[in-house]
Amino acid sequence: xxxxxxxxxxxxxxxxxxxxxxxxxxxxxxxxxxxxxxxxxxxxxxxxxxxxxxxxxxxxxxxxxxxxxxxxxxxxxxxxxxxxxxxxxxxxxxxxxxxxxxxxxxxxxxxxxxxxxxxxxxxxxxxxxxxxxxxxxxxxxxxxxxxxxxxxxxxxx
Numbered sequence: 001x002x003x004x005x006x007x008x009x010x011x012x013x014x015x016x017x018x019x020x021x022x023x024x025x026x027x028x029x030x031x032x033x034x035x036x037x038x039x040x041x042x043x044x045x046x047x048x049x050x051x052x053x054x055x056x057x058x059x060x061x062x063x064x065x066x067x068x069x070x071x072x073x074x075x076x077x078x079x080x081x082x083x084x085x086x087x088x089x090x091x092x093x094x095x096x097x098x099x100x101x102x103x104x105x106x107x108x109x110x111x112x113x114x115x116x117x118x119x120x121x122x123x124x125x126x127x128x129x130x131x132x133x134x135x136x137x138x139x140x141x142x143x144x145x146x147x148x149x150x151x152x153x154x155x156x157x
C-alpha cells in the first residue's frame with residue numbers, strides 16, 4: 001500500500017476560548033485519533049482528546065487560543081497510511097477501496113467506487129458508472145482486491 005495521507009478527522013470549529021477545537025470523527029472515531037500523537041506530517045501535536053456527543057474535543061500544542069482554533073476550521077487531520085494498524089482477513093480501509101475500478105466477474109468494466117455508505121445495515125459500495133449513473137452493492141456481495149473489485153453484473157442493471 002502507498003503511504004498517502006489518510007484523514008481521521010476534520011476540525012469543524014473552536015470550543016471555548018482556550019484553543020480547543022471540535023472534531024468531526026471518521027473511521028474508528030475517537031479511538032482512531034487517540035492512537036496517534038502527530039498529524040499532518042508533524043504540523044499538529046495532540047495534547048488531549050475527549051468525547052462530546054458525536055464529536056471529539058481536542059487540544060493541539062500548536063493551537064494556542066480561540067482565534068487560532070477558528071482559523072483551523074476545515075483542517076483535516078491526516079496520518080500516513082503506514083501508521084494505520086494492520087488489517088485482519090476480510091477487513092479493509094475505506095480509503096483503500098474508494099476510487100477502485102469495479103468490474104464484472106469476467107473483467108468487464110462497470111464503474112468506480114465513489115464512496116462507502118453505511119445505513120446501519122452493513123456497508124454499501126456507492127459505484128458510479130462511466131455514464132455518470134450510480135448504483136449500490138453490499139460489500140458482502142463484492143470481491144474486494146487490492147487493485148479492483150469484482151461483482152455480479154446484475155447489480156449494475
